[in-house]
Amino acid sequence: MTDTAVLTNPLREGMRIRKTPAPCAMVIFGASGDLTARKLIPALYYLHCERLLPPGFSVIGCAKTPYSNEKFREAMADAVKKFSEKATVDEPSLTSFIQSLYYLTDDFGDVKAYTQLDELLNKLDSERGTNGNRLFYLATPPSSFPVIVSHLGAVGLAQPKEPGKSWTRVVIEKPFGHDLESARELTATVGSVFKEEQVYRIDHYLGKETVQNLLVFRFANGIFEPIWNRRYIDHVEITVAEELGVEGRGRYYEEAGLLRDMVQNHVMSVLSLVAMESPATFDAVEVRDEKAKVMRAIRPIDFDHLDDFVVRGQYADGWVKGQKVPGYCEEANVASNSSTETFAALKLSIDNWRWADVPFYLRSGKRLAKRVSEIVVQFRRVPHMVFGSKTENLVEPNVLAMRIQPNEGIAINFNAKFPAPTMEIRPVKMEFRYAESFGGEPPSAYETLLLDCMLGDQTLFTREDAVELAWQLLSPLLDRWREDGAKGLQYYESGSWGPAASDALLERDKRRWHRL
């Protein structure tokens, strides 16, 4: 295949993406759903515009809704226009892109539908030159994952069509399991049909530029890694905050809750990238080995002193952007006495030489003051203040803040002399912003990750051991919360930064959350 795709996005220049993948067909199970319309199809459209999709690339959408090819194409063109995060949609490009879309109406439980799918894939191989390469994307409710995987296995679609010459891969959306036991069951089902090198467990957070940049920042610069340890770092904060509430997804949220929805996957993935040791190379096996190692070193939660380590919250009514918003229990399809958490804060320790005694404070929640995801690394205070005791309290510790969204970038706070005849010290900020430095919008996480699946690069996907390790840590907490019901649940006003207990978690350690 060609290695010389024309790179139109300046952000792609000089980056590792220099190839277009081999011709292939992508099958999206759940093609009439929200994820397909909101993320997958717009991402594929932009890859098409950047000429990063292979020649003959084709998509087969599968779902229950009875669409013809034409209706599906129209619906997906509308989706691109509605959900595009970029400034312009080019009509001729969109028209040519949607010609690559096909649709099969099916019920995932019906094995006959997979035979039809096999026939259509073979037809596309000969008519569009997709060469037997297949990417199955499970954009369905998690309850459908096992049945789809089993049926793909049963009709022989899980194996490469021509071993050694073509490939078959499967992308599995979050959540991967509901708890440790169900995650293990799903791993067993998937593992009975696919080999691990065929499986791409997607966590779209890992496709975000700033998250990937975390590795570049740490391992492509000589000045940060030497101080990235307990000698210099006081603590680390990871915040993933949303302004939105459950937005009509009350039924899903009642089953999931914040810990499953955000912490088990996104927050834990970010934590492992912040804390992992340097891999020898930026290679899927090595990066994922290091991530797993650090996950294994996280100290289990101390249930005898739970309040010292964990806060569980739920939003009450309040004001967001000048609008009065209801409390969680008043949302549609939510039980009026629900104890489902919409906020969690955790204090974790990593028991290894690098991180001994450095707390990692994690928090995530809905209906918080701001939509922002940020990693904050706070360094230790200077050991001795030479400017006199009066300045001591004015001197802030250095802080490195990595903004994952919005306004992706990195800022470092340090102290400077305020211009005056007296010695006055003020904190100032040195800032890097993606948009300003590179002059273009970063590719969406799904663009990066879809391309990686087609290229066979698993580096940014979660391996089964990391999934299991995250569940091992958090499943006992979910069990405990289930037993406790509403006991210990902290209510917080919508539009605030969460319950007071979250501030108290840090105050006990004489720290406070960095202002975002």
Ligand SMILES: NC(=O)c1ccc[n+]([C@@H]2O[C@H](COP(=O)([O-])OP(=O)(O)OC[C@H]3O[C@@H](n4cnc5c(N)ncnc54)[C@H](OP(=O)(O)O)[C@@H]3O)[C@@H](O)[C@H]2O)c1
């Ligand atoms: N939406 C997001 O932004 C988002 C973000 C991250 C991850 N995810 C994950 O992505 C997955 C899909 O989420 P979603 O929001 O797109 O869900 P959704 O809107 O409910 O879509 C589900 C899709 O599955 C199809 N489906 C369900 N059961 C079926 C069956 N038995 N036979 C045939 N089709 C069936 C539905 O088809 P019909 O409607 O035609 O019946 C629909 O196309 C979930 O695992 C979710 O956790 C979603």
